[in-house]
Amino acid sequence: MVDSHNPPSVGLSSGSGTRGATYEGVGEERVWRAGGLEPMPIRPLPEAPPSIHLLGPTVFLVALGVGMGESYMWPRLVLVFGPEIRWLFLIGVTLQAVVMLEMARYAMATGESIFSGAARVFKPLMWFFFVTAIMVYIWPGHLSAGASAFEEITGIPWVVTACVALILVGILFSLASVIYDLLENVLAILIGVLVVGTAIIASIVGSWADLGSTLGGMFAFGYMPSEMFSSTWFPIVVGSIAFAGPSGMQQMWYTLHLRDSGAGMGAHVPKIRGLRSAKEEEQMPSRGFMFDTGDPKEMAKWRGWRKWVTFDAFLLFWGITMLVTISFTVLAQSASRENPNVKTLIEGGDRDAALRAMSDAFAAAGGPVLGGVFFGFIALIGLNATLGLFDSFSRGQADMTYNHIPGAKRFRLSHLYAGFLWGVITFGIMILLFGPADGPSGILDILAFLSSFAMGAYCVTLLLVNNRMLPKPIRPKWWSNAIIGFGAVFYLGMLFYSLFRFGVVLD
Amino acid sequence: MHLFRLARLTLPGLAVGFIAGVLAGGLAAFVGQPAGWALVSALTLGVPLGLLGAGYTMLLINGKIRLGGFAPAAAYWLIGFPLARMLHEVLTRLVLTGQPGLPPDPLGFLAYQGIVSAGFAIGFLWLHERVAPRYWQRLAAHDPDARDVYLRYAEHARAMFEAAERRKAARGRKPSARTSVR
Numbered sequence: 090m091v092d093s094h095n096p097p098s099v100g101l102s103s104g105s106g107t108r109g110a111t112y113e114g115v116g117e118e119r120v121w122r123a124g125g126l127e128p129m130p131i132r133p134l135p136e137a138p139p140s141i142h143l144l145g146p147t148v149f150l151v152a153l154g155v156g157m158g159e160s161y162m163w164p165r166l167v168l169v170f171g172p173e174i175r176w177l178f179l180i181g182v183t184l185q186a187v188v189m190l191e192m193a194r195y196a197m198a199t200g201e202s203i204f205s206g207a208a209r210v211f212k213p214l215m216w217f218f219f220v221t222a223i224m225v226y227i228w229p230g231h232l233s234a235g236a237s238a239f240e241e242i243t244g245i246p247w248v249v250t251a252c253v254a255l256i257l258v259g260i261l262f263s264l265a266s267v268i269y270d271l272l273e274n275v276l277a278i279l280i281g282v283l284v285v286g287t288a289i290i291a292s293i294v295g296s297w298a299d300l301g302s303t304l305g306g307m308f309a310f311g312y313m314p315s316e317m318f319s320s321t322w323f324p325i326v327v328g329s330i331a332f333a334g335p336s337g338m339q340q341m342w343y344t345l346h347l348r349d350s351g352a353g354m355g356a357h358v359p360k361i362r363g364l365r366s367a368k369e370e371e372q373m374p375s376r377g378f379m380f381d382t383g384d385p386k387e388m389a390k391w392r393g394w395r396k397w398v399t400f401d402a403f404l405l406f407w408g409i410t411m412l413v414t415i416s417f418t419v420l421a422q423s424a425s426r427e428n429p430n431v432k433t434l435i436e437g438g439d440r441d442a443a444l445r446a447m448s449d450a451f452a453a454a455g456g457p458v459l460g461g462v463f464f465g466f467i468a469l470i471g472l473n474a475t476l477g478l479f480d481s482f483s484r485g486q487a488d489m490t491y492n493h494i495p496g497a498k499r500f501r502l503s504h505l506y507a508g509f510l511w512g513v514i515t516f517g518i519m520i521l522l523f524g525p526a527d528g529p530s531g532i533l534d535i536l537a538f539l540s541s542f543a544m545g546a547y548c549v550t551l552l553l554v555n556n557r558m559l560p561k562p563i564r565p566k567w568w569s570n571a572i573i574g575f576g577a578v579f580y581l582g583m584l585f586y587s588l589f590r591f592g593v594v595l596d
Numbered sequence: 597m598h599l600f601r602l603a604r605l606t607l608p609g610l611a612v613g614f615i616a617g618v619l620a621g622g623l624a625a626f627v628g629q630p631a632g633w634a635l636v637s638a639l640t641l642g643v644p645l646g647l648l649g650a651g652y653t654m655l656l657i658n659g660k661i662r663l664g665g666f667a668p669a670a671a672y673w674l675i676g677f678p679l680a681r682m683l684h685e686v687l688t689r690l691v692l693t694g695q696p697g698l699p700p701d702p703l704g705f706l707a708y709q710g711i712v713s714a715g716f717a718i719g720f721l722w723l724h725e726r727v728a729p730r731y732w733q734r735l736a737a738h739d740p741d742a743r744d745v746y747l748r749y750a751e752h753a754r755a756m757f758e759a760a761e762r763r764k765a766a767r768g769r770k771p772s773a774r775t776s777v778r
Binding site for chain 2: 274277278280281282283284285286287288289291292293295296297300304404405408409412416
């Protein structure tokens with residue numbers, strides 16, 4: 090423990106950090122002062138866990154990230170432009186893996202969410218994300234894909250399934266004692282089944298040639314067919330790159346899951362509880378903590394955490410996202426061989442018709458059960474995304490409300506979480522029942538609309554937060570900054586290019 | 597070791613491999629044939645994957661591979677998964693046509709299965725690590741081997757728990773740490 094008698098050896102005096110952030114001794118405690126918010130007291134950094142069975146938060150990113158982009162949009166692009174187009178997917182997912190590492194840097198070093206980091210830099214930046222989250226994520230579009238697939242299997246109308254699922258999700262999260270633990274376990278089993286099942290099905294349905302062309306296409310750097318630069322395809326291609334892996338604000342929410350899982354300095358912050366056991370919730374601190382970056386032992390532990398999260402980012406996140414997309418691309422290729430009509434439908438862009446045609450193709454090749462299995466996997470992906478999104482949205486909004494809206498601390502964080510959760514559920518049911526529900530695809534498009542803008546904005550936020558709010562020894566390396574900077578230019582640049590050149594937003 | 601005890605001890609790997617094989621493999625290979633044929637196809641993949649899964653668990657129990665390590669699991673399934681799939685192909689062919697035979701381009705087949713095995717290994721390990729420690733905890737009272745392997749997991753978990761308790765205690769001493777910061 091660092092105290093006034095044994096202070097951190099680096100940057101004790103004011104000005105030892107850089108503009109906006111310094112180590113200081115205040116009263117009897119040493120603190121890290123960053124931005125305009127409350128300073129962070131110095132606390133010891135816990136030891137990093139050594140092996141895979143203690144991994145956790147990546148489950149959320151995988152659950153959120155492996156969605157329609159992986160199971161539908163990229164297979165579609167491969168059928169339209171050929172496997173060579175996949176190099177763009179490689180770029181997109183790798184960029185997201187680096188973003189994940191940088192999001193984790195701030196969250197693990199401070200136990201704060203990236204939203205609080207943004208508020209330390211410039212409070213309106215955080216409010217931008219607060220409003221964007223509401224605009225983008227209150228729509229129940231993500232439910233529709235999985236529920237439609239469930240309708241194909243069972244015949245139950247998708248609106249009924251979606252409404253029941255919404256209520257069940259609310260009850261599940263309200264009854265859970267510690268929400269994170271429950272959700273991590275449920276998602277882990279679902280994703281485990283998805284990964285094992287997809288691998289086996291791809292091993293049976295696919296072929297060396299399919300896999301070879303899919304993998305080879307990932308390294309066809311620079312391949313850009315001229316048809317790509319049309320008002321029809323450009324927004325879809327660039328939107329699909331943005332959709333490669335977690336899109337929109339999902340990476341920002343990952344910092345909340347990291348904190349709740351006790352990663353790094355998140356260990357000093359209590360967990361969010363379900364409504365039923367909200368009274369047991371410990372007092373939430375109103376700011377995070379910092380460790381002594383001048384102590385070599387603390388820095389060794391920090392390197393342990395960085396290794397842990399790098400393993401998470403590249404093996405689990407990058408690996409599983411790649412695996413699922415490659416498997417679904419192989420499935421789409423074999424389906425279009427079985428039934429040329431599939432290719433036409435997929436190219437045409439009617440997702441539901443295309444998925445149905447793919448299922449039919451598998452049914453023709455392998456019996457009706459196989460067609461059902463295909464829809465089962467789509468439903469599973471939808472369920473994963475739904476569980477993850479509802480929890481993440483409520484967690485993010487509750488975090489910002491609790492920490493930054495005056496008077497909100499009268500409530501417990503768990504109550505705010507429950508409020509946002511049931512709010513989004515109620516709104517979702519209203520929209521599903523009475524909204525302009527002209528079919529599932531219509532709703533999903535709204536999600537895609539602001540995705541790129543939020544992503545460009547969080548890249549800029551990351552650069553500011555990690556380079557100005559953290560002590561120098563744990564700031565990102567230049568190449569990492571360069572990649573995140575590229576991300577900001579790419580997401581925002583492509584969005585505005587598409588808007589001005591073709592008059593359409595990304596799809 | 598008695599066969600029943602061995603099966604009981606290695607049930608996590610056995611179950612994950614078997615269920616994955618039967619559910620996904622069996623259904624995917626259900627080529628519009630009668631239920632009996634589909635069952636055969638499911639079992640020809642589920643049984644080898646189940647046995648190989650049990651083998652992995654056995655190696656873990658004996659301390660031959662480290663807890664939760666990805667590299668050993670990937671290496672194990674790099675060999676095991678293509679073998680199980682080859683057996684599945686050969687046996688399914690035998691049952692369906694009455695003639696034993698390899699898939700066309702056996703080397704390409706094995707290479708493809710080898711690559712897919714990495715994905716299977718991630719999913720297998722992921723599920724195994726979720727299921728096994730809790731299962732061995734239940735078994736620990738009756739089975740010394742289960743107790744040993746569970747204690748290895750528990751040792752690590754205890755260290756984590758104690759660290760968490762220490763932190764909780766530290767928070768208890770300063771329930772409103774922010775008051776001293778200002």
